Structures are given as structure tokens and as C-alpha cells.
Amino acid sequence: MFFVIRVPCSSANIGPGFDVIGLALSLHLELHVSVDTSKSTSELPLNCAITYDDQSNSVEKIPLDPEVNLITRVALYVLRCHNQRAFPVETKVHIVNPIPLSRGLGSSGTAVVAGVMLGNEVGKLGLTKERLLDYCLMIERHPDNVAASLFGGFVGTYLNELKPEDVARKEIPLSEVLPAPAGGVDTGMKPPEPPLGIGHYRKFDWAPEIKAIAIIPDFVVPTADARNVLPQTYTRADVVFNLQRAALLPAALGTSPPDPEMIFLAMQDKVHQPYRKGLIPGLPDILQSMTPATQPGLLGICLSGAGPTILALATDRFTEIADRIIARFAADNISCQWKLLEPAQAGTTVSPN
Numbered sequence: 551m552f553f554v555i556r557v558p559c560s561s562a563n564i565g566p567g568f569d570v571i572g573l574a575l576s577l578h579l580e581l582h583v584s585v586d587t588s589k590s591t592s593e594l595p596l597n598c599a600i601t602y603d604d605q606s607n608s609v610e611k612i613p614l615d616p617e618v619n620l621i622t623r624v625a626l627y628v629l630r631c632h633n634q635r636a637f638p639v640e641t642k643v644h645i646v647n648p649i650p651l652s653r654g655l656g657s658s659g660t661a662v663v664a665g666v667m668l669g670n671e672v673g674k675l676g677l678t679k680e681r682l683l684d685y686c687l688m689i690e691r692h693p694d695n696v697a698a699s700l701f702g703g704f705v706g707t708y709l710n711e712l713k714p715e716d717v718a719r720k721e722i723p724l725s726e727v728l729p730a731p732a733g734g735v736d737t738g739m740k741p742p743e744p745p746l747g748i749g750h751y752r753k754f755d756w757a758p759e760i761k762a763i764a765i766i767p768d769f770v771v772p773t774a775d776a777r778n779v780l781p782q783t784y785t786r787a788d789v790v791f792n793l794q795r796a797a798l799l800p801a802a803l804g805t806s807p808p809d810p811e812m813i814f815l816a817m818q819d820k821v822h823q824p825y826r827k828g829l830i831p832g833l834p835d836i837l838q839s840m841t842p843a844t845q846p847g848l849l850g851i852c853l854s855g856a857g858p859t860i861l862a863l864a865t866d867r868f869t870e871i872a873d874r875i876i877a878r879f880a881a882d883n884i885s886c887q888w889k890l891l892e893p894a895q896a897g898t899t900v901s902p903n
């Protein structure tokens with residue numbers, strides 16, 4: 551058996567849609583998977599060998615032990631929920647990853663989606679993407695990245711209000727869903743299964759003229775750190791400010807030809823970006839220094855996910871826009887790479903080669 555899983559990266563929030571709105575983009579994590587069905591036993595730990603082709607320029611080294619690697623740990627979680635304790639004999643997973651880690655392009659969500667899809671395929675479980683979203687949400691608890699990567703395109707997401715017993719199941723510590731590596735020893739524990747229908751999504755239109763420029767600074771901001779700086783409560787005025795803009799955003803980005811003034815306004819945020827400025831030098835200046843009036847081609851600008859990547863939406867003058875943002879980071883001695891991306895409408899795919 552041989553197949554390829556392709557999972558697009560994602561940019562979450564798009565300004566006001568904190569933990570709600572996500573956009574899948576045309577930079578894909580790939581798993582090239584083979585299972586040698588002619589063999590009946592394997593010397594491999596948990597029957598699985600991982601190789602990794604790092605195309606992401608990341609400093610962090612991705613572990614190749616299947617009990618430690620995020621993708622295979624998630625696949626094992628899905629398999630163990632279905633009484634399969636390990637991978638099928640002689641499973642080989644070659645990971646090709648061009649998505650920079652901890653930069654706000656949803657690398658962890660992409661890895662989680664790849665993991666649930668891997669478990670589903672090698673275990674021949676036949677779970678729908680809707681059910682796989684529940685498994686993803688047991689691991690990454692905000693739905694914006696994982697739903698975009700799984701279903702593709704520009705999405706709005708929400709979590710269902712759960713019954714008290716299901717809330718308890720969803721709020722199980724992550725360590726029980728993904729147990730710490732036990733040195734290859736199988737504890738035999740069945741992990742907690744996700745409640746049915748935790749998370750949902752709705753796809754929005756995307757105007758074909760709109761492209762996404764990702765300006766990726768050369769430093770990491772772990773998402774957990776960027777969530778820890780956010781307040782527990784907000785003023786009514788700030789909540790209303792974001793609701794007003796989030797309600798406009800799908801119409802603004804789905805209307806062709808795009809209206810730059812409307813998009814710029816609809817991408818403003820008071821819920822997460824102002825609090826993350828201490829983690830990203832120059833952030834307020836970058837977000838305020840360019841508008842559609844001062845920069846032709848620009849439609850809107852925001853922090854991508856939890857940062858530090860900046861997402862600029864534009865119809866043209868891509869290099870000029872990227873260069874201005876890169877110059878602002880350079881004033882703080884931060885170098886950047888940039889990529890011109892498009893919505894990845896297909897989401898996660900599995901193909902025979």
C-alpha cells in the first residue's frame with residue numbers, strides 16, 4: 551500500500567476572527583506513506599519508521615521516534631481509540647515539510663490534521679472528515695487552524711455547546727489524549743474518544759483577485775506563549791468592535807471586485823493583536839503604517855495566527871508590499887522571508903501516489 555497525504559498550512563484569525571476564522575493556504579505538508587503488506591512482523595518501534603525532509607528553514611529538530619513525533623502520536627491516538635495498538639507492520643512515513651514552525655502558519659494544526667488522516671488511512675477506519683475534526687479538537691482546542699487545513703478554503707468555525715459529561719471528556723488533559731512516551735512500552739490504556747460533533751465549520755466565498763502575502767520573520771513565537779499574554783476578560787466596547795468587523799469579513803473577502811476600504815476596516819482587531827505586540831517588535835507600526843490609500847494593491851493586513859508572520863492581502867504590487875514590511879522588521883534587526891500564497895480550496899487530500 552502506498553499513498554500521499556497533503557495538508558495545507560493555515561492563517562488563523564484574519565484580524566477580528568480570533569479562534570473562529572481560518573484560511574488554508576497553498577503551502578503543503580506531505581506524508582509519503584508505505585505499508586509492506588507482505589510482512590507479518592516488524593523490528594520497527596510501534597511498526598513505524600519516520601524520515602523527515604525539512605524544507606522549512608526551521609531550527610527546531612523534529613523527533614523521528616513514532617512515540618514522540620506529533621504526527622505519529624496523533625495517528626496512534628486515533629488508532630488506539632479503535633483498538634489498534636500500533637501501526638500496521640512495516641509502516642514507513644516520509645514527511646516533507648515546507649511550513650515554518652512556530653511562525654503563525656498553523657504548522658501544529660497541519661501536523662495534527664496529517665496525524666488523524668494517517669491513523670484513519672493505515673487503520674482503514676473510514677472516518678469522515680467531520681468526525682476527524684472531533685479528533686483534531688481533542689489535541690488542538692481552537693478550531694480555526696485545523697478546520698481550515700482539513701476542509702480547505704476560507705472558513706468560519708464554531709464549537710458546539712456540549713453536555714456536561716461531554717465537556718468533561720473534551721477537557722481531559724492533553725497528556726491523557728497523547729500520553730507521554732513510555733519508551734516503547736504499550737500501557738494498553740484506551741485513550742478518551744472525542745464526543746461526537748464538537749466542532750463545525752462553514753466555507754465562505756473568496757474573491758479570486760485576492761492573494762495572500764506571508765511575511766515570515768526569522769524568529770519563533772510558540773502559540774502557547776502568544777495565548778498566555780491575552781487577558782481573561784474584555785471590555786464590552788472591544789468585544790463589540792470585533793463582532794462588528796468579524797460580521798463583515800466574509801462578505802468583504804468574498805465580493806468581487808474587492809473593495810479595499812471595506813476589507814481594511816473588516817480586518818481590524820482589538821482582541822488579540824494589541825496584546826501580542828510585546829512578542830513581535832514593531833507590530834503596531836507594521837499594522838498601521840500601510841493602508842489601501844498609501845499602498846496601492848493592498849487590501850488589508852493582520853497578524854497571521856499567533857504570529858510572528860504578517861499576512862497582507864493584496865491584488866497586486868506584491869513585492870513592493872512585502873519589501874515595505876521586511877524593511878520595517880529590518881529596523882529591529884529582524885530578517886524575513888516572504889511567500890505569495892493562494893487559498894488552498896481542496897483542504898487535506900489522500901492520493902495513491
Ligand SMILES: Nc1ncnc2c1ncn2[C@@H]1O[C@H](COP(=O)(O)OP(=O)(O)O)[C@@H](O)[C@H]1O
Pocket residue numbers: 579610612619620621645647650651652653654655656657658659661771772773774855856
Ligand atoms: N511537521 C511537524 N511534525 C512534527 N511536529 C510538528 C510539525 N509541525 C509542527 N510541529 C510541532 O508544532 C510546534 C509548533 O506549534 P505552534 O507553537 O502552535 O506554532 P504554529 O503557529 O506553527 O502552529 C512545533 O514546535 C512542533 O513541536
Ligand SMILES: N[C@@H](CCOP(=O)(O)O)C(=O)O
Pocket residue numbers: 560561562563568569570653654655656657658659692694695773776777822854855856857
Ligand atoms: N486562534 C489562534 C490561532 C493560532 O494560530 P497559529 O498558526 O499561531 O498556531 C490564536 O490566535 O492563538
